[in-house]
Amino acid sequence: MSKLVDRHAVSARPLREHFERVATRTTQPPPIHALMGERLLDRLEGLRLAPETILDVGAGFGVHALALHEAFPEAQVMALDWSQKMLAHAKKRRGWWRRRFEVIRGDMTAPPIQAGSIDLLFANACMVYADDPGDWMRTMRALLKPGGFLLLSTFGPDTLRQQRDFLGAGPSSLMDVQQLGSTLTQAGFNEPVLDTDWLTVHYDTLERLHQDLDEMGWRVGGVAGLDPKADVPAAPSDEPALGAVTFEGVYASAFAPDAGQTLTDEGGAIASVPLDQIGIRKRR
Secondary structure, X not given: XXXXXXXXXXXXXXXXXXXXXXXXXXXXXXXXXXXXHHHHHHXXXXXXXXXXXXXXXXXXXXXXXXXXXXXXXXXXXXXXXXXXXXXXXXXXXHOOOOXXXXXXXXXXXXXXXXXXXXXXXXXXXXXXXXXXXXXXXXXXXXXXXXXXXXXXXXXXXOOOHHHHHHHOEEEEOOOOHHHHHHHHHHOOOEEEEEEEEEEEEEEOOHHHHHHHHHHOOOOOOOOOOEEEOXXXXXXXXXXXXXXXXXXXXXXEEXXXXXXXXXXXXXXXXXXXXXXXXXXXXXXX
């Protein structure tokens, strides 16, 4: 269990079942997810946004959905996640009488959300769960209204660089900032803005790090983007303190194309035409 597996090695079903089990043990996101979410929310400051509809993708326990409600109290906030048990905890955070946000079970392969209905899409630390990040990006673009705003974070290739030998993992295949920008552009987004930072979490033992990675699905679902090496022995119980563990955070914001703007995709140019501008010829 000390080996990190490539995310394409297993299907999504074991990973989803794993998150259901995680939700029976905790009601809080792992520290690095919480920290990256805070950094992502900080990027909303100074932006002149007045969204009517907000979608939190991979919302988990609803921590950031609640923060989005507090930032935009007049907006309709929706929390989307594939774990029913995590969403059960999220429901407690939303309140019962005056709901702060709604919860929706689903994922980005076929989200149960109407296309072109979202003003602000918030996706914190969930791109690593995508078999094809480009497909997720195109789905996100389709969910956004023309000119809608995307704000996302993911893990960069420097993540856990100093701990890979302990974890039995080889070189990283995580998306760097250039790859993320290219994927956004190919998906049809405008004006992408990208940046990175290096986040530090302190761990007393390797076992505690293993526990957090396990809660993130990085040991059972193979979503860490680190190529597997041979199995390594489990860490001894009397191991020294690890100290600082570094994760590379990669952040991006971008706008969905305006109505009528020509989009590009892997197959070439595709048209974007508002429905109300499509003529309908009636038979007589």
